[in-house]
Amino acid sequence: MKSDSTIKSLDPRITRADIPKDENLSINITPLDQWQTYEVFHQAKKGDHHIHVGSLHAPNPEMAFLSAKEQYARRGKCVNIWVVKTADIFTTDFEDEDMYETNNEKMYREAGGYKVMERINKYKKEHKKNPEEAKQ
């Protein structure tokens, strides 16, 4: 028998849970109650790279995997998942992105940095026999 001090809901599961009617709701969960975070990498097709798709909270890698499967692989194709503790990822700050700035300046590392056709054409032009001279 339900007492008047518990919540009567349109949802029978909530009524059955015997939740006290509490006028002053508050809760104080403390740091790490919701565990540490993991980063999730998802592979859609064998042979593809794993791609970062988001993060989640978990107490250990096994639980992180279970949540990752529910959270990031419950739709569409997935063949494999990696989970990595966020704390274990070392990353650069966007503020330091100037460290990559010279990447496109080093043309000697690019195919486009080598322009052989100019030289070939110049060579051909210089050494090409004049058709009139050839007849004589």
Next chain:
Amino acid sequence: MYGGGYIYEDTNTNNQNDASVNDAAKLEAFEARIAAGEKIEPSDWMPADYRKQLIRMIEQHAHSEIIGALPEGTWITRAPGFKRKLALMAKVQDEVGHAQLLYSAAETLGKPREDMINDLISGKSKYSNVFNYPAETWADTAVIAWLIDAGAIINQVANSKGSYGPYCRALERICTEESFHLKYGHDNVVFLATGTPTQRAMVQDALNRWWKPIMHFFGPSDKISVHNTIMMRWKLKMASNDDMRQKFLDMYVPKIWDLGLTIPDPELRLDEATGKWNYTEPDWEEFKRVINGDGPCNKERLAVRKMAEERGEWVRKALMKQEERYITPLA
């Protein structure tokens, strides 16, 4: 799903940028990046107020997803038929998953998830007002899944073009999943509207009950809404509340009328001259009263959330014991 009508309030922000908030050069560079369509990432410099507004927005959105699962979940046990039960469970699971994505996006700004949950239950943080109303019948869940999710998608598609990288990425994933919610909801409404007189009456009643919350959904009228200018310059908000409401009416009123259903607003009509919808101005005093705790279901929603956190605590604690490991028997 999602609430567009934000109520401005203080949040427990990580104010690491407070000292530099008046840094004009940084602010100018920041605004130039946004104007150029770049995304802001968690480790980038940002004004303290941008951080604060974002936390408030994303946190409210996350709370809306998790609380929104409650009115719809009401009918899982009594869904008419196995297929509808499976679909409703999948939808509710999606909503809870969306909350996880959004909490993570808000956490990148420096507010721990524990603080967000504490603030939800104490009433310090808000969630979408619509979920403070009850889903009285199965038809209510159909109307919610169709029209509230439709409103949510309009909001979220707009905001996914916003300026904060983690929020945009979460919204893109959410929008993809919600396209099923919309079709599922429409299917349910159409089934009832084209069914027996009893079924038609049921869905009409539900629409009558939900029209007011739906009109409230996009938030207070632009005439009384605060903080829009800076929110829009910083691409936190991509369209005004009234513009989104108009877009929703444009897209869905004809579909509702198509089914021979009526909308409980005698003023509702398209002004051919302006192309805008006329409607009775929603009662914004009621909106404020309900969002501040005095709605039909506020107490129940929060009490259920509190119960879930409290009764799940021992499970969370038990799982943290990593030193206890299962060893395969040798023989």
